[in-house]
Amino acid sequence: MNVSKYQKIGAVVVVVSSSFVYLWYRFRRREAEWMREIIQSRYAAIKVPVHADLVQELLSGEGIQILEDKFAVRIRLDDTPGDPQFLVCGLQPSVSKAAEAFKNVVEKISAEETDEIFVPSNLLQHFLSDQDFARNLEELSGCNISISENELKIEMTGRKFQLSECRVYLKLKSEDYYSKFSIELSELPPTDSRLNAYVSAVRSPTCFWVQAIQTNHVHDLDALQDALATYSRKQNCGILPGVGVFCAVPYVDDDCGGYYRARVVESKCNEALIEYLDYGDTALVNWTDLLELRPEHCRMPSQALECCLFGCEGTENWPGESIKSFQKLTSFDQGQMVTVHVVESDPTNRRMTVRLFNKGVEIRPRIL
Secondary structure (H helix, E strand, O other): OOOOHHHHHHHHHHHHHHHHHHHHHHHHHHHHHHHHHHHHHHEEEEEEEOOHHHHHHHHHOOHHHHHHHHHOOEEEEOOOOOOOEEEEEEEOOHHHHHHHHHHHHHHHHHOOEEEEEEOOHHHHHHHHOOOOHHHHHHHHHOOEEEEEOOOOEEEEEEOHHHHHHHHHHHHHHHHHHHOOOOOOOOOOOOOOOEEEEEEEEEEEOOEEEEEEHHHOOHHHHHHHHHHHHHHHOOOOOOOOOOOOOEEEEEOOOOOOOOEEEEEEEEEEOOEEEEEEOOOOOEEEEEHHHOEOOOHHHOOOOOOEEEEEEOOOOOOOOOOHHHHHHHHHHOOOOOOOEEEEEEEEEEOOOOEEEEEEEEOOEEOHHHHO
16 A cells, blocks of 8 residues: 555644653653652751640640741651650751750750749748748759748749749739638629619729618728738738738828738739729729738728719719819718618629619719
């Protein structure tokens, strides 16, 4: 059979095309291998060993995420058996820089520091009544502990997380000690009830405190203040201010230096936000101003009840004249008794919304 010219040309085209496709495929495959070799030559996984006690702190902190975002690498805990270590994975040279930065983070949190806590005399003696106190503290926190009875301080040496655990343990121990000196908080009168009272502290018509006269503790409260005054002259101040701890504190505006029962609402470094229990108001005081109570100081329930004047809810910025008018109409120093009508009682926040009457005349319209 004769083969035409066109058939021969077609066969040549097929052979040439097949050869071209084959060569193109080989080239692309080789190019992919080259790229893979280049990437593999630049990819690295650097191991960073860490102490077992640091693993959880590293995983729970933000340091790893910050380094991953900064260097475009991945840092993960190596799950192979043996001593704990992290793998810093990525492309060079970023992975080397990230590994060095990660090592600095590990060194920073693993470096030992020394800190000290000054402890009131009574509390320190309570701690030391347990002969194993220092040893237990060292075992629980991992810190080295040194106690100075003369300087009333506990010195701690350890890593950052160990110091933190030591402080938590001391705080729990102190709260357990001070829980023995608790004061019953007085119950709020029910909604729509009426009572005679003194307004004992005023910030504004939307934030003030009253003492109910029906509690029959007026004379007892005077005797308590005298007892606290005598007691405060014989005692050293200073309490580790855990939240909820009951104590006695000087009143900010009391020139006589008297002490008043209070409760710690918030603890901030060397300061404590306290709430005065019998006369109302709050203040930020140094923890060295806090005085430990005795059981005889805790028998009487708290006397002050926080209130907001009905019809004034939500008002924050009161004119000075309105506050002065309110104070004048409810002056505690002048012994003015007011009638309190409880419109709403909120036991959760220990706060009442009330209407006040002075000699039968409502006070709110006279201050607006």
